[in-house]
Amino acid sequence: MKSDYLVQQDVQEELLWEPSLNAVEIGVSVKNGIVTLSGTVDSLSKKLAAERAVKRVKDVKAVAMDVEVEYPSSNKKSDAAIAQAAVDVLSWSNLVPKDSIHVEVEDGYITLEGEVQWQYQRDAARDAIKDLQGLKGISNLVTVRPAASAFLIKDNIKKALQRMANIEADNITLLTENKTITLKGKVRSWREREEVEQVVWSTPGVSAVKDELEIDI
Numbered sequence: 001m002k003s004d005y006l007v008q009q010d011v012q013e014e015l016l017w018e019p020s021l022n023a024v025e026i027g028v029s030v031k032n033g034i035v036t037l038s039g040t041v042d043s044l045s046k047k048l049a050a051e052r053a054v055k056r057v058k059d060v061k062a063v064a065m066d067v068e069v070e071y072p073s074s075n076k077k078s079d080a081a082i083a084q085a086a087v088d089v090l091s092w093s094n095l096v097p098k099d100s101i102h103v104e105v106e107d108g109y110i111t112l113e114g115e116v117q118w119q120y121q122r123d124a125a126r127d128a129i130k131d132l133q134g135l136k137g138i139s140n141l142v143t144v145r146p147a148a149s150a151f152l153i154k155d156n157i158k159k160a161l162q163r164m165a166n167i168e169a170d171n172i173t174l175l176t177e178n179k180t181i182t183l184k185g186k187v188r189s190w191r192e193r194e195e196v197e198q199v200v201w202s203t204p205g206v207s208a209v210k211d212e213l214e215i216d217i
Contacts, residue, residue, distance in 0.1 A: 002059045004030040010057045011035055018053045026050055026067060033061035040068045042075075044135045055190045061215055069108075069136040077134025079105040086110055086129045095124035101142060108136035115143050119201035144207045150176045153205045157181065160199045167196055172213070179207040186216040 002010075008030040015023040027038040035054050041047050047067050054063045071077075077085075083105040090096050090103070100121075101114040110129060116122055122142045130138060154176045161169035168188070175182040181200050187193045193213050200209050 001033075004033070007033060007035065007057065007059050011054055011060070014053045014057050015050060018049055020049045021046055021053070033059060034064065035060050035062070036064040036066060038066040040070045042069070042071055043131075043133075044069050044137065045131050048130060055194065058189060060190055071134055075133050077108075077132075079108070082108065082110065082132060082134050085132050089128045089132070090125060093124055093128045096121055096128060101125050108134055109139065110135060110137070111139045111141060113141045115145050117145050118204070119144055119206065123201075149205075150178060153179065153181070153203055157200055157203050157206075160203065161196065164195065164199065167192060167199070172196060179205055180210065181206055181208070182210040183213050186214050188216060190215060 008028050011028050011030070012023065015021055015026055015028070021041075025039050025041055029036045029038070035057075037050055037054065041050070047065065047069055050067060051063060051065055054060055083103055086103045086105070090101050091098070097116055100116055101112055104111040104113070112125055112129075114125075116125075122140065122144055125142055126138055126140045129135065154174050157174055158169070161167055161172060171187065172183060172185040175184065183196060183200065187196060193211065193215060196213065197209060197211050200206055
């Protein structure tokens with residue numbers, strides 16, 4: 001396991017490597033493998049890119065995002081304008097069911113609510129709006145409607161994990177309660193943890209995921 005100092009260096013280099021970011025705008029501190037990013041960026045997409053960059057770094061246990069989004073005055077939008085833009089892009093998306101998502105905006109922060117059948121539709125709603133001008137943050141409260149029995153859901157997840165070449169399925173335990181899946185066990189990296197969670201969310205009928213996987217460093 002690397003020291004906090006070495007993890008900090010790796011994170012800083014990864015931020016420099018990310019072409020969409022100006023790394024000097026973002027401060028990095030590390031304590032016990034937990035990375036805290038601070039600073040100010042001029043779009044939500046840059047904040048999300050910084051978070052993704054940190055998660056790519058080996059030996060990062062968790063990320064705390066203290067990065068603020070502050071738009072130039074020329075790019076600031078009213079809540080009403082952001083809401084209208086969000087409604088428009090959601091209606092244009094082929095991946096988001098029509099009239100399934102409700103949008104609320106307060107102080108530049110969007111809350112999405114509604115119900116869909118698949119996790120990819122929930123993700124598509126978030127992805128459709130993340131680059132809107134004036135947007136500071138997204139709270140995605142859209143739920144996935146259960147569509148299968150708990151036993152069938154668990155069996156499908158197990159088979160999917162076993163098919164993945166880069167996932168050690170034997171190290172992962174699945175617990176089911178109604179349509180909620182709890183993940184326990186150990187993975188080798190943050191990336192593997194995210195891939196496991198993505199497999200679970202991609203399974204029909206999963207309505208919630210509790211990720212309690214530990215990164216074995």
